[in-house]
Amino acid sequence: MMKLNIINMESFLKTVNQCVGAVYLVSQGGQKRDINESYRIQAELLEKFEKNHRFLPITVEVSNPKDYMNIVCHYVAAC
Helix, strand or coil: CEEEEECCHHHHHHHHHCCCCCEEEECCCCCEEECCCCHHHHHHHHHHHHHCCCCEEEEEEECCHHHHHHHHHHHHHHC
């Protein structure tokens, strides 16, 4: 599980959509929703991101180790 502060949502979602496995958005209550190629959920995230002045803290859980590393590398490069 990773806690991320997203500052470039479009690029983050592009990386998520390139993943081969599930990428779960974990809510504060512990509910998980797969956001990989889930464009309705992604649109909700973009809306929250814009309302929060182009910043959004999220928690994700990634099932595939390669996908996990791709997201970590993206996050480090974007910071």
